[in-house]
Amino acid sequence: MKLTLRIWRQSGPTGALVTYPLDDLSPDMSFLEMLDVLNESLVVRGEEPVAFDHDCREGICGMCGLMINGVAHGPEKATTACQLHLRHFSDGDTITVEPWRAKPFPVLRDLVVDRSALDRIVESGGYISVPTGSAPDAHATPVPKESADAAFTSAACIGCGACVAACPNGSAMLFTAAKATHLGSLPQGQPERWSRAQDMVQTHDDLGFGGCTNAGECTPACPKGIPLTTIAQLNRDLLRSHLR
Amino acid sequence: MQTLRLYRSTVGKKAVMAVTGVGMLLFVVGHMIGNLSVFSGPAAIDGYARWLREIGVVWPLRFGLLLCVGLHMVAAVQLARRARKARPQGYEHGRRPQSYAARTMRWGGVIITLFVVYHLLDLTAGVANPHGVQGEVYNNLVADFQLWYVVLAYTVAVLALGLHIRHGAWSALQSLGVTAPRGIALVVAGVICAGYLSVPAAVVLGVVS
């Protein structure tokens, strides 16, 4: 199949979309394999290939992240860019590929952005303080299955940043809430629950992310479908922490 | 200290918007119920307005509402400015549209504010009303809705309010940490639109004259 790509190229402070026509593509290729093919042809021609982040290519590491036709990770629901296959496009389509856009995610080159702000949020409280060796037996505290399942739903977050990219406010609240809700749903996470909510939200705000206004754009963009109820839970935790 | 820290956070600002929004929503509901007394004739609605003044709730209510509007708007403007700063460069490709109600929250808010100003001049102060007699609520509003452009402006404003509530009521619950199905907000918005629009409709159709 044939596709025309319009890809954001940037090596300095500004960039622009550059058009690349591609031929002989297989519908079985993943979106990133198509970029591989493009890049090999660019390298042979002596041009610089398109820089893009990727690693596991099985939808779990969270490294890839592309705005494909204005949609984070492209048109398929609950699918990362690395697992998106060309069979979901039509022969002759023109596809625009852009990096995530948010002030806390500066573009490093082409489609590569710096997402270390998300690490800062976790460092501010997204953990349970349990030094190695200090843990009691795993069965010391039974955890109701519903709590464990709820925790897992939030813990499935891969930290790709699609929620930020899709949010009209540039908010990372779904990411922040996923971590806080994961830990806050478990008995082990209770002692630090209130300070965790406060510290993570504070860091989220300080980093320059926008505020959540419940636009609801993040969940549809999330490759793991983290629900909006996680944000409600964080809101509740934060309010309770202050009003206790 | 805790309260200040809460207010400074984006979550805190949303909570302020939610609480003030709920306050205004309750007023809107009460106001609507009052409006519906128009169907019981001039004496009922004029009497209702008089009763409100006599029991002395008007000024505290006005003061409370003003506070709500102020806080609601300040928080909204702060969040909007934050959002703009959080994405200095937008996307070249048009983005998938959000739900219409969510997208129009900010402009919808502005339209509602402008209408409220006119509405106060019209039916509270009476200066923008064709009849314009204090205490004659029934006659004032019948006079209003004889004019097509007043009906139009009123309808647009009510629909804007409906859209605002359609997203806002659910959003307020979400901001306060209550998870509720979005359908609730749709029902509330529908009831409010129907209630408010029934009055001009009745005037235009001659049921109330």
Add this chain to the structure above:
Amino acid sequence: MYTEGTPIADTRAPGGPVENRWEQRRLNARLVNPANKRKLSVIVVGTGLAGASAAASLGELGYRVTSFCYQDSPRRAHSIAAQGGINAAKNYRNDGDSVRRLFQDTVKGGDFRSRESNVHRLAELSVRIIDQCVAQGVPFAREYGGLLDTRSFGGAQVSRTFYARGQTGQQLLLGAYQAMARQIAAGTVTSFPRTEMLDLVVHEGRARGVVVRDLVTGEVSAHTADAVVLATGGYGNVFHLSTNAKGCNTTAIWRAHRRGALFANPCFTQIHPTCIPISGDHQSKLTLMSESLRNDGRVWVPSRKDDPRPPNDIPEAERDYYLERMYPSFGNLVPRDIASRAAKNISDERKGVYLDFADAITRLGRDTVEARYGNLFEMYQRITGEDPYTAPMRIYPAVHYTMGGLWVDYDLRSTIPGLFVVGEANFSDHGANRLGASALMQGLADGYFVLPTTIGDYLADGPFGPCTPDVSEVRDRVAALLAVDGDRTAESFHRELGRLMWDECGMERDEAGLRKALDRIPELRAEFWRRIKVPGSGEALNQELEKAGRVADFLELAELMCVDALHRTESCGGHFRSESQTPDGEALRDDEAFGYVAAWEYTGGEPVLHKETLDFEHVRPSTRSYK
């Protein structure tokens, strides 16, 4: 081809009964007092399960830790992709499990090519890992009573595998990453993401630091410390196509090998039987489908080799359920190496073999099948566009894990003092074949429990004084890659090398093929340095440059793997020499001649072989049979 040097031995494991050795070692290991820990620094390269757990635990102890990873966040290391689970001898099921049984299963599963002391310690620590992870908030699967659920895995007859849906690796890694994040916030760990180690600094006989390249700015710099820990994973990507992440590479351990660390059993690679087949030349990686699918799926091929019909049109009588036919007692649940080899012998990599759930759907109902495997079916459908509920899945083996790695002693010390190697990067615990759900266990045992004890014994002699490393060699190499300005991409060399390794040093190896590979690899390497094309500059984010450097190292490692495979004329575990098989085609071990670890020394020319003889006091070597 190689010369034989002096034998080596693990001098750190105490003698005596195997179940007392770790306690003994902990007692004998020297301690560092808390005030001195602050003066001691440790570099940890890699942030997978082993690296992140090590960095977090060492930070908690009070050492000054510097952590590096090539990804943009420590949380993305490839441990995150492990699906199945983690073994632990908790015996919560009361089904007869014990530390001793896990120890025996692992030694036997490794086909008697691992060290008893190490494996026993691993089994002992397995129980504490689960405790630690649960306390960190890892959301393991639970039963309605609130207790942990377990399942069975290949090579074991007890239910000892703890899991978090199909994302156990992700959840364990997030636990370790969060523990590390806590230490970053506390200031004991400094993290350098998007930074790649390109060389090891050895000063006065001790590993004292690393030379790294900042992948964003291209700056090459040295970091020094009192000890260096490599937790950089396996080298499965030498085959180009594997279930590893695209970035996984051998550079860190290969550079350490060139600086003097011995490389043990490089030819021991594990090929996983249930992966999604290759769909075309564009293929960039292979995706694993969890081994658990073989619990209910039946594996078959058309009896007629070139049957053109779609699978559902082939009548029952014309299907060959070859695993059930060849291994009646284990059937579809034979160990990974056996299932893989059988698939290779019977089909090719584009077609694959069928993994059929039709029987299971009839027997259990679609809902039950969906509840058990729904997410895997979804993943399969996403990648292939085929619906596994209505047509059988196509599967084919793929390179998955490397048991070989840098040689370490019981303390996880390499042959360079001060260089510790943990996780998949070392060779130690899995012998010639790793059992399912044991990789996560080993990575975390090393990082959380073993290293924090044993590194103290080494650091008790520190700090080791100043050291000013020379980074010019690394700079020159980067410049050399850019200077060739040839006409072939790094990817094309990688693809060619991978094809060669898969054909000649893959699931089945023989002398002629290995010799052919040994002829071809040096030619390919020479061609690489003549024709490689790396556009752009070294002073910026340049992903072609990163890839070229990694492929250059794979081109060196591949040769050592083939030498190792050629020298080991027996078959064992993942290493199958077609010359050494039983009359019915099973692997034939030669304990007399090859009951040793092959530890290779780098010389620049022919490598030198150092043998570490393996003694089995507790588990008697026997022939594995799954008939």
